[in-house]
Amino acid sequence: MSMGEYIKGRGAQKNVSNRFAEHSHETRDDYLNYCEAEGDEAIESKTSIIETFPKTIVNKVTSPDIGMEYSLNPYQGCEHGCIYCYARNSHEYWGYSAGLDFEQKILVKRNAVELLENKLKSKSWQAKPIVLSGNTDCYQPVEKKLKITRSLLQTFLKYRHPLGMITKNSLILRDLDILKELAQDNLIHVNISITSLQEHTRRILEPRTASIKKRLETVEKLSNANIPVSVMMAPIIPSINNHEIMPLVKEVGERGALAVGYTIVRLNGAIGEIFSDWLRKSLPDRADKVLNQIANIHGGSLNDSRFGTRMKGEGEFAEQVKQQFRIARKLYLGDREKPKLNCKLHEDFKDGQMKLF
Template identity: 75%
Template structure:
């Protein structure tokens, strides 16, 4: 790759060193010249899948402003390649980089189903919503083959346990049969991520995700089966998708969504470097403007870890975004509510079937 050429099909545009490693590597010009002369690829761009067998699978979420208490991630790393993804930083804890490694090296938790069943059968476990994809998408492309998420949902149904889902992949339509059964007892709620109505923007921000057309279709398919679906417009990025708030809320309301939420983009840790490199290649004409406006939302910095303000931002731009969502909810989603998930059934199904006594 030369100069500022954009890498198609990937969000991150370069490798980023792991901050926990003492050593790092760089791609030297003499090596690149050698590869060019020999007709060889300098890097392997293929996605690799690494089997792991963790000891636990349900994670306690301690952040006060995330909106979930427990999460479960069958995969670490995500081939979707969303350039803004906050989960990139977590890949460093697994020994990989937050740039291209995050998209190309996917850890598969092969014993996820067994671990969840142990958790749900545990005498000490008290039912509380467990959210699939609190970190990386449970419906990323490899799920089509491995079906770990589908098997997890079958367990939630068997034990009558509440589950939330966060995804931006239309593959969730495959599991409507299970979701419909869960919804009958108010045991499931889907959060579908849609950041833009413009396909070109989607392709740049989220190169390996489902198309906007398929995601809008997914809202309709779920709603038709009375499966509650909330849309997350996350993140809002000034001067990239901030002008689409009202049109998007109108569109999802017409498709049957029960609500909408949002976050303002923040570029913590290595994500600042990943995003900055990406935007200077993908949108060079507006790179400085976008980066300055993001900083304006976070007290002059791209990196914002402050509870209470980090998710929504502050200042004039953040206020304008908040006001648009308030207007959109009132105009297009008035009277619609997101149901509170049912935590009362699980205790009767601790052994996988209804207890009569």
């Protein structure tokens, strides 16, 4: 395998140095040539599942840019492989690279259900919406086998506790039975992430996610089941998907979405190098243009950590996107509103069953 060969089925095309690691690694051409001559793989292509047993599972979210107070992530790392994913940087805290490692080394929190149950039973805990997953997708491929997310949903239902969900995988429909029960008491909001209506764009941006067709069907089926569903068009990437705002909002509106949100791409930490490398290999004809436009949105830098501007950007492009969404929502969503999550039931179900007195 040569250095320029595209790794199919993966977003990142290489590992990058971990900023917390003492040593860094470089894959040299002579090593790659040797592996090719010997018929060996220079880069491991399989996904590894690594079991972990954390002490806590519900995380307080302190960022003022994110519309959630608490999140829960049953998995760290994500096999979906979305090239732009801000969560890549978090993999460095576990000792891995934000590049291919993020997609190939999936950490599974085996005691997630036990930890959540302990949290919800705690006398000091007062019900506030908890979001699955604020960092990595709770319905990524390994969930099909492990069913940790399904067990978490059953726990939320048992204790009548409100939650939100964010996913780009149609696997969520497997749990429609539990979601319907949660929705009866206004205990659930679902966000489906749809970045593009073009399957080719989806395949290179998000290689192991559900197809666009399946995601649109998921929005429709959730809506038809009276489960409040919204769509996140995230991120908007200039010269890649920004031209799709109006048609995408129209499409999901027709499928029953109650709201549509967005973010603009930001390339913090290691993601700048990972994204730039991917861009030059997958879309070389427009790589410089895209990178320059991203920099213009974020004050001249690919790396933007400024609260208040990092999620939406600034300048002419950011304003155009903002106005397009304003118009699209008015045209295609009208006065639709998401029902408010119910935080009042949980106190009566602290022990897992309804209090009679």
